[in-house]
Amino acid sequence: MLDSRFVRENVQDVREALKKRGYEFPLQEFLAIDEKRMVLLRETEELRNRRNVASEEIGRKKREKADATSELEEMRIVSDRISALDDQLKAVEDETKGLLLTIPNMPHESVPVGKDETDNTEVRRWGEPGKFAFEPLNHWDIAEPLGIIDFERAAKIAGARFALMKGPGARLERALMNFMLDSNTAKGYTEIFPPILVNRESMTGTGQLPKFEAELFRIADPEFYLIPTAEVPVTNIHRDEILKESDLPLYYTAYTPCFRREAGAHGRDTRGLIRQHQFNKVELVKFVKPEDSIDELEKLTGNAEELLQRLGLPYRVVALCSGDIGFSSAKTYDLEVWLPGQNKYREISSCSNFGDFQARRANIRFKRDGKKGTEFVHTLNGSGLAIGRTLVAVLENYQQQDGSIIIPEVLRPYMGTDRIG
RNA sequence: GGAGAGAUGGCCGAGCGGCUGAAGGCGCACGCCUGGAAAGCGUGUGUGGGAUAAAACUCACCGAGAGUUCGAAUCUCUCUCUCUCCGCCA
Missing domain, CATH: 3.30.930.10 (Bira Bifunctional Protein; Domain 2)
Structure with missing residues (x-):
């Protein structure tokens, strides 16, 4: 399996190397799902951070017998959003991994170029x-x-x-x-x-x-x-x-x-x-x-x-x-x-x-x-x-x-x- | 096949649903001490992702997956593996 970050940063080189095998790298497909993955990843992480901070706050309030209903309500919504995004992220990650698992290795530079x-x-x-x-x-x-x-x-x-x-x-x-x-x-x-x-x-x-x-x-x-x-x-x-x-x-x-x-x-x-x-x-x-x-x-x-x-x-x-x-x-x-x-x-x-x-x-x-x-x-x-x-x-x-x-x-x-x- | 027990960091071993990436110990690394060592003392010691010039910062991970919850190492379910006893078997 190739490294997804390496592929992302060296798309053309990877493509060239695989071409020597007669393998056409699915460039568009890879970049599209990779981009989608990054966007989802950032959004879920941000929401998780919010939830972690708020949960701590809720814990503190409860201990002090203070009212936390508004935070609870808000976090219920945030959590729903997170689990929805998680499902999407999981799907996209599976897709990325599935794609990477079917891509062959890049030939070493010392390998003679040839068809068969x-x-x-x-x-x-x-x-x-x-x-x-x-x-x-x-x-x-x-x-x-x-x-x-x-x-x-x-x-x-x-x-x-x-x-x-x-x-x-x-x-x-x-x-x-x-x-x-x-x-x-x-x-x-x-x-x-x-x-x-x-x-x-x-x-x-x-x-x-x-x-x-x-x-x-x-x-x-x-x-x-x-x-x-x-x-x-x-x-x-x-x-x-x-x-x-x-x-x-x-x-x-x-x-x-x-x-x-x-x-x-x-x-x-x-x-x-x-x-x-x-x-x-x-x-x-x-x-x-x-x-x-x-x-x-x-x-x-x-x-x-x-x-x-x-x-x-x-x-x-x-x-x-x-x-x-x-x-x-x-x-x-x-x-x-x-x-x-x-x-x-x-x-x-x-x-x-x-x-x-x-x-x-x-x-x-x-x-x-x-x-x-x-x-x-x-x-x-x-x-x-x-x-x-x-x-x-x-x-x-x-x-x-x-x-x-x-x-x-x-x-x-x-x-x-x-x-x- | 039947009955039971368990799975936490390099290892051992704690862990009331919130302040636990995780007490304590061992090991390891560095420093002090020593003529040198041991002992002793001090400091440090996981992996992966995001962000960054590098950091700070941030997310995830306590066998795996799903669920309950604002919040799970901790509660529920399923699976895998390990161990003990019985049966069977090369």
Whole structure:
């Protein structure tokens, strides 16, 4: 959420910045309701002041057994007026807030300007896509003969876009999860295992609601949302809190299952593990001081990259352009891993700096030592990494001509074997 | 699921419907004291909005929302959360 005062005082800049996203800021609407709000606010405050003064006077008179009927009469009218104005003010404030909640974040100045994913810029590459003496297979063509992923039975049990992992497949999923958590905690991230059902406030805090309800699974009674990413519960750990300066930066890492409707994705990645309604992910989340967030994004991205490096998986880093970054993000790098079976790079991690956008929604502040008042923290997060897609990358990059899979060195302690099949 | 208790400032803990942004204590900060420390003494110590050059000033906030009243931390209702006991359960 943008700061209404900042928007009021910098309307044109805000408008320009959002235009880079292809978002047309509702200028007239905002200014109109904002003006209305200020007028109502001043009038009610003035009336309240009158009432406070008069009420004190009435109290004094009553104690002195003096007559106060004329004041009582007058205040009855003032109070009616106040409650009428209060109703209007409440309505206008709801309107303002409702509008602000649907406006996306402003891209950071370092974000390349562009329209869609074709304007994203590659920042760097690591590793060489391997040479195969045979035609490399898709991961489902590798996994099904090995009996380690069963899509058919998953469809019977749940439906399309679900998978069932079995034997070494299930073990590999767990190995990746443990490898990632162990690596992240060794880098100073505190391990979290949060609730995966959350309330509406949490979803609003990180920006999924109110705009993206259609992408979420919801339980009606009692109302809960299934998290689409650990970002939601972990960022909301500090909702409505005031942190101490010395608390920052805070680094968290969390494994959770993630649930997504994939409502607009009919026909995309219908086969295989790439796009599922339920998938596992290890997430990195940071709370930092405003002046540090740009550097912290580089460090966070580096931590995610290191996981791919240790797994020996070739990847590239892509800076998303202004038209392609997410709703809440000020700046995003995607990590794309090389998939020989598809002969292309596919997203495996998305690392974002949200600035104070989420912090303002979720009311996460900190107090500087020796300074008056509070400031919003900056929040960041990134996948470190999407486990299902990492498993796909391992299968496809480490496949052998005989149909077996070599297990990457760093996973062997977790797998108890160096080969599947 | 049944029965009961509670929610006040960083923490503990008072609070007759008006003079309570909130006693008292702890903690914290600064100062005095000391060779240095402890103890002791003194002063200060919430958040958000409006106004302002900055203040003064002003409005709101005692779990959330609604109500009664000229006036609510204090009375009424609803909800949320926490705790205790019983039942059930992984």
